[in-house]
Amino acid sequence: MIDRENLKFFKNIMDLQNKNVNYRTLDDIVYAIKEDDQFGFLHNIISSTNEGIDYRLLDNVIQTAKKEPDIEYSLLDSFSTPQVNAKFNIVNHAEKLGLINKESEIVIFGCWFGSILVPALAPKVKKIIAIDMDERVINVAKNRLFMDYENVEFIADDIFDKFRNEYENADLFINTSCEHMRPMSEWGPKGPRSLYKDSPFGEPVTRKVPWWTRVKKGAHFAFQSNDMFNIDTHINCVNNSKEFKLQLPENTEVLIEDEINDERGTRFTLIGRII
Numbered sequence: 001m002i003d004r005e006n007l008k009f010f011k012n013i014m015d016l017q018n019k020n021v022n023y024r025t026l027d028d029i030v031y032a033i034k035e036d037d038q039f040g041f042l043h044n045i046i047s048s049t050n051e052g053i054d055y056r057l058l059d060n061v062i063q064t065a066k067k068e069p070d071i072e073y074s075l076l077d078s079f080s081t082p083q084v085n086a087k088f089n090i091v092n093h094a095e096k097l098g099l100i101n102k103e104s105e106i107v108i109f110g111c112w113f114g115s116i117l118v119p120a121l122a123p124k125v126k127k128i129i130a131i132d133m134d135e136r137v138i139n140v141a142k143n144r145l146f147m148d149y150e151n152v153e154f155i156a157d158d159i160f161d162k163f164r165n166e167y168e169n170a171d172l173f174i175n176t177s178c179e180h181m182r183p184m185s186e187w188g189p190k191g192p193r194s195l196y197k198d199s200p201f202g203e204p205v206t207r208k209v210p211w212w213t214r215v216k217k218g219a220h221f222a223f224q225s226n227d228m229f230n231i232d233t234h235i236n237c238v239n240n241s242k243e244f245k246l247q248l249p250e251n252t253e254v255l256i257e258d259e260i261n262d263e264r265g266t267r268f269t270l271i272g273r274i275i
């Protein structure tokens with residue numbers, strides 16, 4: 001560890017053979033280390049070799065982890081390399097299909113903290129509705145991470161509870177959390193005459209009036225699931241894309257199939273349109 005008090009001696013030595021040395025960044029870095037200021041440390045290290053860096057999200061994440069340490073692991077995990085690769089697999093395919101533009105309205109089911117999709121998409125689209133049934137993560141996303149995005153609305157709700165008016169205008173429905181919930185084909189009103197009365201995913205729903213028939217025709221979907229059966233919160237994993245396609249609504253057409261491998265398993269991506 002560098003003692004900040006000793007810096008004055010090091011500076012004198014440096015100045016003997018150098019002129020106009022800027023020590024400000026060095027001072028700030030050493031102070032950040034001493035105070036365990038992760039943001040200050042990263043900010044100064046990166047700034048020393050880069051200009052015009054936007055540090056707002058990094059600052060928000062570090063400050064949130066500091067103020068709410070019990071969620072630090074899950075918050076940082078939401079920015080892990082496998083999560084980044086999975087989310088950008090959808091973003092990149094959607095952009096190639098022309099689904100991301102200034103007029104796009106997007107709904108994200110099971111958004112978690114919105115860590116990757118929100119900053120990746122918000123500057124490029126008209127509106128994002130991000131929904132998760134976990135009120136804690138929604139409050140963190142809304143009040144700590146993404147306060148500056150005026151075109152993003154975070155909602156704490158169960159997507160299977162009711163059909164929201166916002167769905168009617170959506171151009172793209174994204175769900176990268178399909179393994180955490182009942183199949184997307186079961187997204188519809190609850191009812192006793194359900195085709196899914198023996199469903200393992202809880203109270204049955206009916207496809208007599210499925211909600212996918214209420215969204216606008218031509219809207220698109222981008223879904224992801226995986227084969228990570230060993231994770232406790234994964235109640236609806238699949239073994240492959242073929243199994244995953246069996247969980248799609250009937251009124252859909254698949255345009256893109258893809259797979260992403262990481263150390264825990266395989267993620268399956270399906271992108272298509274409502275017909």
